[in-house]
Amino acid sequence: MNLSLKNSLYTAFLIALLAFISTSQSDAHxxxxxxxxxxxxxxxxxxxxRAQLSDEQEEAYRKAIDKALELGYEKLKNGDDGxxxxxxxxxxxxxxxxxxxxxxxxxxxxxxxxLDASIMRGDTLEAGAVSSLTNVKNPIKAARLxxxxxxxxxxxxxxxxxxxxxxxxxxxxxxxxxxxxxYESLKRAKQRIKESEESANANxxxxxxxxxxxxxxxxxxxxxFGTVGVVVLDANGNISAGTSTGGMTxxxxxxxxxxxxxxxxxxxxxxxxxxxxxxxxxxxxxxNVAADICARMKYQGLSLKEAADTVINQxxxxxxxxxxxxxxxxxxxxxxxxxxxxxxxGSIDTQGNKTVLIYKE
Numbered sequence: 079m080n081l082s083l084k085n086s087l088y089t090a091f092l093i094a095l096l097a098f099i100s101t102s103q104s105d106a107h108x109x110x111x112x113x114x115x116x117x118x119x120x121x122x123x124x125x126x127x128r129a130q131l132s133d134e135q136e137e138a139y140r141k142a143i144d145k146a147l148e149l150g151y152e153k154l155k156n157g158d159d160g161x162x163x164x165x166x167x168x169x170x171x172x173x174x175x176x177x178x179x180x181x182x183x184x185x186x187x188x189x190x191x192x193l194d195a196s197i198m199r200g201d202t203l204e205a206g207a208v209s210s211l212t213n214v215k216n217p218i219k220a221a222r223l224x225x226x227x228x229x230x231x232x233x234x235x236x237x238x239x240x241x242x243x244x245x246x247x248x249x250x251x252x253x254x255x256x257x258x259x260x261y262e263s264l265k266r267a268k269q270r271i272k273e274s275e276e277s278a279n280a281n282x283x284x285x286x287x288x289x290x291x292x293x294x295x296x297x298x299x300x301x302x303f304g305t306v307g308v309v310v311l312d313a314n315g316n317i318s319a320g321t322s323t324g325g326m327t328x329x330x331x332x333x334x335x336x337x338x339x340x341x342x343x344x345x346x347x348x349x350x351x352x353x354x355x356x357x358x359x360x361x362x363x364x365x366n367v368a369a370d371i372c373a374r375m376k377y378q379g380l381s382l383k384e385a386a387d388t389v390i391n392q393x394x395x396x397x398x399x400x401x402x403x404x405x406x407x408x409x410x411x412x413x414x415x416x417x418x419x420x421x422x423x424g425s426i427d428t429q430g431n432k433t434v435l436i437y438k439e
Contacts, residue, residue: 080096109295110380114428115154118404118412119146121177122304123356126197126420126436136436139176143424143434144192146170148163150308151426161199162319168195168218171306172322175257177422178304183255183324185264189272194331194338195221195322196232200346201314207232207338214242217252221338223247232338252354255324260376267328305337307344307354309406311428317406319344319352319368326359335359339371348408349373351382356421357394365394371405382406386413392415 121143131139150167153158172180183191195217198208207227209232214220220242225235227245243249305323312318321344323337336343336359343359345368346352353368363370367389376387386405394401395417400421402416410428414421414435424434 084162085187094334097430114311115151115313116311116406116410116412116426116428117147117163117167118283118309118406118414118425119143119150119171119423120305120307120354120356120402120404120414121171121417121422122306123400123402123418123421124304125418126315126386126422130426139422139436140434141172142171142176143422144432147426147432147434148324150310153264154310154312157178157313159314160316160318161197161320161385162199162306162308162309163312165222167216168306168320168322169216169307172216172218172277176307178260178324179306179322180324181255182260183258184260184304186325186329187268187328187330188265191324192332193217193322194334194341195253195320196338196344197221197320198340198344198346198352198353199225200317200319200348203347204332205231205346207340207342208238208242209234209243209334209338210332211219211235211238212252213239213249214247215254216247219247219322221320231354234334235332239353245299260327262345263327269279271328284395301378305343305354305356307337307356307404307406309346309352311408311410314406315348317346317348317352317408319346319354321354321356323356327372337368339393339430341366343368345369345372347372347376349408351385351405353386353403353405355401355403357418358399361394361397361399365389365397365399367394371403375407383413383415386415390415391417399407423427 146167150163153163171177175182193211194209198205206221208220211217223245307321309319321337343355343365350372353371355362371385371389374380400418402421405413412425414423420437426432
């Protein structure tokens, strides 16, 4: 082998070695920066306009979303598991009378409160959900207990409550969820139901009352809206989602919406995204909204924004379903689409930039 060829081979070797070292350093830097965290929160979607909210009310909602964001974000920055961040943020929202979850939950037709919640982690696909709780102060805690302390995914009613209490949650009186605002909404809803049923019975000559379709159209009372939810990317690179709600005003017969249904109101998978939904639950169940968004990313190669927009503003809207979602992927991208007039929402991205919004921008 002549000297010129040896020099060429040696030069090529050095170039390859330097490229390998550069790539390794880049990979190491990328891994080191993988501790980035992000969070998004919603407080319900619906007929939310500037004409409906006073300046004081708007400020109260913005402050509540901001506070919940900070509580969750602090957990994430401390390196806590994403579920801890979700629980901290949702508990704050459940304890606020501003939102339809926990304190401030809407009333059933019979004048009580029935609460639903769910939580899911994207690394293992473990999930927990509860429905129709009447004496658990923070349903999101019960949902997490189901995931971590039972072999089941979903528990309901009295059984869910017994399980929660056996695992440390204190039984509370259903009256702690009462608020004057929600009670006034119940009275208006029941009056509307009564008028609708009387009209239907008169027209059809029926002796047995029919059930009014209270939720068929939007109204200023937002009978069918109101949920809180959180999605996060934690420092370990895992994404998770949680949702909690009081359901629909004047709901009957033990009705359960999408919030505790894994795949409909909540879903998380590290391979695609984490989603929490809010809106007309029957449609979110029928169209498997949360899981559909993730599936479009996973199998069609769509971006988070494309997948979420397609499902909310095309599929759901075309079917007559109202509402929105918050969603996050493993890179920390955030999407918060909705097809209603407004959605209480906020986020802190991987760069630490905070956004708190209510109306369409």
